[in-house]
Amino acid sequence: MFTIEILGKTYNSAAVFGQLLIGLINGSFYAMLSLGVAVIFGMLRIANFAHGAQYMLGAFVAWALLNLPELFPGSGLPSIGYWPSLILAPVIVGVVGMATERIFIRRVYDLDHAYGFLLTIGLAMMVEGLLHVRFGSAGLPYGTPKEFQGTFNLGFMFLPYYRAWVIVASIIICFGTWLLIERTRLGAYLRAATENPELVQAFGIDVPRMLMLTYALGVALAGLAGVMAAPIYQVSPQMGQNLIIIVFAVVVIGGMGSILGSIVSGFLLGLIEGLTKVVYPPGSTTVIFVFMALILLARPQGLMGRT
Template structure:
C-alpha cells in the first residue's frame, strides 16, 4: 500500500523515528515549562536559552583541553556531561531565580513572561556575539555509535537511547510530582504558602529548587540533543515557540499533558513530512488552533475562572502628557521641522515604528492584554501592500489600504480564537498564531521566500505627489502617523475607550454592569491589528521591501520593548520608546548581535526597575511636584483617593 502511494517503508519509518525523537525533546522541554508554569505561574520563555546552555555545556566539557590549554584539564565525554551539565544548568537557573525571577512572583504574570523574554535575548545574544551563526560539532559517544538493521529501517543506537532515556525521565518526573509527598508539598506551596510554612518548610527555597529542576530538564535535553543537532546559539530560539505551542495544546501547567502532547505532536510532525512536507513546519500550530476552538483549556488542561485583564497602565489622565490635542499639534510642528536636522529615512523609520508601538499599546496598555503576535499584522500588511503595488500596479494609497484590510481580517480571526483566554494563555496563543503566518510566508511563492518582495514602487499620492522625492515621502509618512495617532487618541477618550479601561482595571465589575467584555476586547484587538497594518503597509512603501523580518517574532518583541521603555498605557510612551529603540538599533547596527544583547538588557531593566517607563516616571515626577506646590501653598495634606474596586 505504501509503495502504491509512492512512499517507501524506509522513508515512512525513518521519518517516524525522527518524529519520535523530536517528540521526546518536545516532551522533556514542555515538561520543564509546564512544571515552572504550574508551580510558579511563570511563563519561562528563557527555557530555550537554557536548553542551548545544556548543549554548549556538553561541548565545553568535551573541548576543555582546547579551550583552556594552560590549565591542563582533561576532556570530559558525553557520559560526564549527562551528569554534570544538567546540574550546572540547574545551578544557573537557581541563581537566575534568586536574582531575577523571584522579584516578579507577586506582580502581574505578564511581568514574569516579559522578564524571561529579556533574559533569553540577553543569553542568546551573548552566545551569538561569541560564536555567530556557525554551529559546533558534537560527536556521538563511541558506545552508542552504529545501529541495528530491522529490515524495514536502520535504527541508530544513539537515537534509540534518546527515545528510551527521554521517556524514562518524563515518567520519573511525572511520578515525583504527582505521586510523592515532595510533589504534594510543591503543589501546596504554590496554592497556600502560609499553610506550608506552618509545617516548617522553607517555601522560597522550595520554589527556587522547583525552578532549578525545570531548568535542569532543559539542560538535560540540550545534552541529549547535542550529538543529533548542531550546537548553536539559535538552537533554543528555534524550538521555544514550538514548545509553548505544545504546552498550550496539552494545557498550560498540565504535567501529563506536556508528556503526551509532546510525544504525539512529534510523531504527527514526522508523518506530515512524509505525506505533505510543506506543512510539517506548521502542523503543530494548525492543531493548536483546532484544539483552542473546541477546547480552549487544552487537551489535558482544566477550565479555570478567568482573572481580569492585567492593569499595567502607568498613565495619569489629568497629566499634561496625556493631553492628546496638545501633543497632536506639538508632534505635527515638531515632525515638520525634524527632517531638516536628521536624515528623512531615519525619521520615517521612527514614525512607522512609533505608530506600530502605539497600535500595540492600544491592546496592551489600555485593555491589559499581553499579545505576542503583532508582527503578523505588521508583516502581512507589508507583504500585501508590497505585492499589490509591485505586481498589480495599485496606487500607493490603495496598496497600503489593501495591507490594512488584510491586517484587520487577521486581527479579527486571531482575536476570535484567542480572546477567550487571558494572561499567559492569550500571549502564547497569539504568538503561535503569528508563527502560522510566518511559516506561510516562507513557503508561499508570491512572497519570494527569504528574498522577500523587493523594488516596491513608491508611486504617487492621488496621482500627483511623487513619493520618490525623500521629503515628499517623509511628509506623507508624517501624515499617516498623525492620522493613526489621532485615531488612537479618539478611541481611548471615547465612551468605548472608557469601557476598555474599566475592563482592564476590573473585568468582573464591567461584566456585572452588563458589558459584553469579550466583544469589547475583540473590537479593540481588531482595531489594534488594523493600525499595526497601517504602520506595516506604510513601511513597505517607504523602504520598498517586505521581508520575513517583518513577520518574525523579534518584530513583536520590538513593539513590546518600545511600549515598555516609553510607558505602558501612556499616550506618548510608545513614541518615546520608538525613538529610543530605533536610535539604539541605528547606533549599534555595526555591532551585530550586540543589538539583541542591549535589547534583552533593556527588557530586564524595564521589568525590574523601570516598570512605569520614561513617560510614566515623568508623569509621577510632575504629579509629585504639583502636589508639593499645592501643600506649600497651604492646600493641606494630599487627598487619598479610595479605590472604586
C-alpha cells in the same frame, strides 16, 4: 515492503515509518522540554521563555566540558566526555537556574504574568546574544559517544543507536519527573505550595526555597535535554530559539501546567509532525501551530488541562 494508504493516497511504508521514527525522536525533545516548562508554569506561574536558551546552555556546557583543554590551554584541565556531562551539565545549568531565580525571577512573582514572560524573553536574548558574540553562529560539532556508534537495521530504515537511546532515555526522564511530582511527598508539598503558599508556609515549609528548587529542576531538565541534543543537532547559540515556540505550543495543547499532558502531547506532536512530512511536506513546519488552534477551538483548556 508494503504500501500504506492515508487519506486516499498510497505511500511507501518505509517512508512512513522512517518519518514516524524521526517524529518520535523530535517528540522526545518536545516532551522533555515542555515537561520543564509545565513544571515551572504549574508551580511558579512563570511562562519560562528562557527555556530554549537553557536547553542551548546545556548543550554548550557539554561542548565546553569536552573541549576544556582547548578552551583553557595550559591549565591541565581534562576533557570531560558525554557520560559525566549527562550529570554535570544539567547540575551546572540547574545551579545557574537557581541563581537566575534568586536574582531575577523572584522579583516578578507578585506582578502581572506579562512581566515574567517579558523578563525571561530578555534573559534568553542576553544569553543567546552573548554566546553568539563569543562563539559565533556557526554550529559547533559534538561527536556521538563511542558506545553508541553504529545502527540498528530495522528493515525500513537504519536507526542509529544514539537516537534509539534518546527515545528510551526521554521516556524514562519524563516518567521519572511525573512520578516525582505526582507520587512523592516532595511533589505533594510542591503541589500544595502552588494551591496555597501561606498555608504550606505555616506548616513550616520554606516555600521560597521550594520555588527556587522547582525552577532549578525545570531548568536542569532543559539542560539535560540540551546535552542529549548535542550529538544530534549542531551546538549553536540559536538552537533553542525556534524550538521554544514549538514547545510553548505543545504546552498549550497539553493544557498549561499539566505535566502528563505536556509529555503525551510532546510525543504525539512529534509523530504528527513526522506524518505531515509524508502526507504534505510544506505543512510540516506549521502543523503543530495549526493543531494548537484546532485544540483551542474544541477544548480551550488543552488536552489534559483543568479549568
